[in-house]
């Protein structure tokens with residue numbers, strides 16, 4: 033496969049794609065559970081979850097209470113909570129079905145340091161000011177209808193955070209052209225249909241980088257925005273990172289050991305793509 037041409041085209045072209053908002057709440061319970069199971073397997077999704085779990089653990093090293101916005105079935109949160117047993121995590125989701133799945137999944141995995149709250153992440157009306165010292169979110173913001181909702185989410189995230197805070201927020205970014213969407217999908221051709229369809233819809237629903245920059249500069253100005261090198265399809269908005277604890281590192285190592293060489297390479301590629309834009 034030729035990687036250079038599509039990446040160069042994405043880097044040099046003007047933005048042409050319009051975002052296509054996704055359905056706000058994942059509706060199909062069975063599909064969601066498939067997605068969760070898929071995220072536990074030897075898959076690209078697992079590689080991404082482990083990558084973000086490592087960096088979020090480093091970011092939340094000094095935190096006691098961390099909120100997860102759009103926690104879904106706790107795919108990402110369950111790994112993060114396992115790697116950080118001394119942190120109390122609270123997952124927020126609009127969907128009661130998602131929260132039921134999240135609760136069951138965490139119980140099955142024996143994850144004890146999580147609780148869940150049903151709330152709209154743009155409002156966080158159930159949560160008090162200054163309740164948390166960390167806010168996390170993974171591939172959830174692109175479910176919001178428009179960029180004003182991103183601003184409202186960041187504004188309320190800041191409200192529930194203490195004065196000194198840590199943030200790790202990641203999501204896809206809208207790429208500039210159709211060819212880049214096809215290129216990114218082609219890298220995941222071997223994945224099951226449930227993942228491919230969701231991935232494509234997510235890529236198309238992503239916000240452009242400027243929407244995150246604007247919202248972050250208003251409300252989360254201690255965080256820095258990192259994007260993937262080349263085709264900027266992934267962003268991480270985060271505050272400074274610290275050393276990974278030994279226990280988190282050994283759990284991560286044992287999870288990485290279970291991956292096939294091909295999936296480990298996806299993990300390594302993500303690390304390289306983000307390191308090339310300064311996240312190391």
Ligand SMILES: C[S@@+](CC[C@H](N)C(=O)[O-])C[C@H]1O[C@@H](n2cnc3c(N)ncnc32)[C@H](O)[C@@H]1O
Pocket residue numbers: 056057058101102103104105106107108109124125126127130151152153154169170171172175176
């Ligand atoms: C793709 S899932 C992400 C799940 C998980 N964070 C992960 O990393 O895999 C997006 C989640 O965001 C939730 N969501 C969408 N809009 C929301 C809103 N306004 N407030 C709270 N949750 C929302 C959906 O219900 C869904 O569970």
